[in-house]
Amino acid sequence: VMKLKKQKYVCKNCQSYSTADASFVKENCFIAEPVKLEIIDLLSKTISYTLISNLCSVSINTVIRTLRSLEVYLPKTKGDALLPEVLMVDEFRSHAPHEDKMSFICADGESGQLVDVLPNKRHDKLEKYFKNYSQKSLDNVKFLVTDMNATYFKLTKTCFKQAKVIIDRFHVVKHINSAFNEFRIREVKKLNQASHQKEAKKIKTNWKLLLKNRKNIDWYVFKSWRSYRAPYSPLMTESMVIDQLLSYSDTLSETYNCFHNLLDYFRNKNQVDFFNYLKNLPKTIDSEFKRKVENLLAYEEGITNALIYPYSNGKLEAKNTHIKTLKRVSYGFKSFRNMRIRIFMINGLIQIK
16 A cells, blocks of 8 residues: 655646656556556456455455456457457356357467457357448358358358358367267166066266277276176176176167267268268167257268368367356356456457556
8 A cells, every 4th residue: 555645746837736746656646556457467367356456455346447448458449450260169157147158259260369259159249240341351261161051051151152161170089979878777767667677787887988989999008897796707808897787788788889980980081982872871770869860961061071071169169168257256257248358358359558
């Protein structure tokens, strides 16, 4: 705490008064500029307003006012500004009142630099936003990396007419895994209803083994398993346990092989065999699993591009993780406006002059 006294001056000619200025505090202000700079520095870290106010010995309202003063430094949407050639798009849950539950985020697919954050992901709002850019800037986008959300596919028809759609590979694998997991749960219920509770319990307990990549399955180490305790059961390897689980259901065995064949083609980036196999799935597999994975045929172009080009949404998902961490330590945000400023700050995109 500094006690500041300012000298007053009087002009002998016009009898006007003036007061000396101090470089470290503004006029009619009681908080020094170094304190505000410290608040700004702390705002760029993933900590709460309460902690910042305690560290700087100021009120929470002062911290929020300082944050709002940085809004003028946010990058503006300019018509002549070029959008990146690879544009990653995704959504995240904002929880801010008076806004949509899901907010929109986009970033450069090569450098990972954040482009912008918008309060909602509706197609009409996104189209209006991107129309602020010039046609040259929109045509500069060659690839649009996205998940299987139909909203972003529409953008290629209205805004990014020169762009190829790339569906993030993680979401394709997640879709196939989800389809197999749902089938496994249904199969466990059928075994329970058929009075095969022991077999159903073993499949339920060792579900991770069924999802494990076949190339990483251990064939040599013998040990006791949770569902096959020694000395009542012999020591078994991972492959032996999987074979035992598959023996409980023919449908499970057929669907398991189909599931891993699809993933093997996808991991090897063999798009021709992947879609040929997807179009000619065996009739002996579970019908619901078959229906769900066949939905991928509607995204053939985007998945094919994902297997050809090296781009993905990994860098954008990392930013979403940082946003989730920021929301958690801040106990949520009441204002989307405040959250947007802080997102740009933690990404180092606010340049204070």
